[in-house]
Structures are given as C-alpha cells and as structure tokens.
Amino acid sequence: MIPIGGNVVSQPGQPLYEQIKSVIEKRIQQQEWPADFQVPGEETLAEEFGASRLTVRRALRELQTEGMLVRVQGRGTFVIGPRMQCAIFNLQDVSEEIEEGGGVHLSKVISLETLPSDNSLANLLPVGPDGSVYHSRLLHLEDGTPIQLEDRFVNAALAPDYIKQDFTRITPHAYLLGATEVTFVDNTIRAIRPDEEARALLQVDANQPCLLLDRRTWYGDIPVTRSRFLYPGDRYRLRSSHEASATQGAPRPAVTPSNASRRIR
Secondary structure (H helix, E strand, O other): OEEEOOEEEOOOOOOHHHHHHHHHHHHHHOOOOOOOOEOOOHHHHHHHHOOOHHHHHHHHHHHHHOOOEEEEOOOEEEEOOOOOOOOOOOOOOHHHHHHHOOOOEEEEEEEEEEEOOOOHHHHHOOOOOOOOEEEEEEEEEEOOEEEEEEEEEEEOOOOOOHHHOOOOOOOHHHHHHHHOOOOEEEEEEEEEOOOHHHHHHHOOOOOOOEEEEEEEEEEOOEEEEEEEEEEEOOOEEEOOOEOOOOOOOOOOEOOOHHHOEEEOO
16 A cells, blocks of 8 residues: 555555556656656655665666656656657568668567466556466567567467467567457657666667657457567667648658658668
C-alpha cells in the first residue's frame, strides 16, 4: 500500500517498486513534478512510501531508463520534462529495409522463452492470470553492425507456434504478420540511455542515447503483442510526413513503409 496525499492506493499482486514508479510517473505527467524538478532523495521517498531504499532505487532507475528522469552525478535526480508526441506510421520489417538498402541482414537470437507468470516482464503484456506470454530478444545487424535490439512479448494464446520458430531464418514481424490479426496499434518513441546489457549488444558506450520505439497491438480489447525496439541514436532516425490540415484532429498519413524510417549509414 502506498500513501498518496493522505489517500491509500493498493494494487494487489503488483510489486511495490512498480506502484512507486506509477505514482512518480503520474506526478510527472500531471506536472506536479515539472521539468527540471529535483526529485526527493531515496531516504525521503522510502519514508513516504513505506518502502526500503533499494525498492525506491529500483523504481527510480527504471524511470531513468525510460527517459523520464536523469541522474546528475553529485547533484541528484531531476525530471526531464514532458515529451513531445508525434504520429509514427507504417514501419518496415528491419530485414526488408536492410536488404532494400543493399545491406546484408543477420539476426541473432539472444533468448526465446515462455515467461513464468511471476516474472516481472510478463506484466508488460497483461494477458490475465490464466494467460501465457512468450518473450523473444533478437539483435539485428546490417553488414555485421548492430542496428536494432528487439524485445517482443506475444500473447501465447493468439500465436501458439511463435515459440517454435527459427528467428534466424524469419523475423518475428514476418511470422506474426501471417499468424495474427490486429485491430489497433499504439506507438511511442523516446530517447533513453540503455542498460549495460543493451549497450554491450548494440556496441555503444554509456553516454550514447538510443531511440526506443514501444509498440503495442490489440485485437479488439485483447492484447496481442508488445514490442520494444532499441536503436543506436547515431545509426538510425525515424521520419514521417503528412498533408497539412486546417482542421483539428489526426492528420491523414501520407507515408509508406519505405519512407517511414531511415538508417544512417
């Protein structure tokens, strides 16, 4: 249970660090903690939330990884501020994009597994207590250079054979395109500093930012997949274009898969 402004919020089954993280994220989104706000110290937050400093530290660390907070050595942790949002349209399969650019695509399977229900990663795709989630982590390379680290979470009930695929021969994107149907897609992109494992796989240093594309898909109200694509910031850029409109609302997209993204060579 977490006390917030005199109220108590309880999320049964949700780890305490996730509850703390959600509260802090809400404060940032509502600008209770605006840009450049200095986050209270771990000891202060631990007392407020009735948690250990290690639990608070984990919540803060994940928010740093997700690009909401930044830690400045010797000064403390600060809010980065509101993030601009823009539409991202059709994104081409990475293997097709590389091959169309004249490169050679290679994928390395880092892991392919069924997540235990008590694994915190399984919470990234809420399929309910009786559902199962597959997780794949692939590294995509162009001419031997890493350009994308792909983490994909799949509703096992909707793609039961996903776990049996050889993803060195077919990409998850290509397989799921024929194996599943989706009715809604949500994309979010932001800049983050990757963790140590991701830095090693992508061959980037600790000071190099990366682009994180977080994509969720649904069939009706059933979650199908959640995919997190991490790109080295100096090797990739994303672009979209659309017709200008004087009316409010979503613009009409005028992009195709081939021009929605560009690798920096």
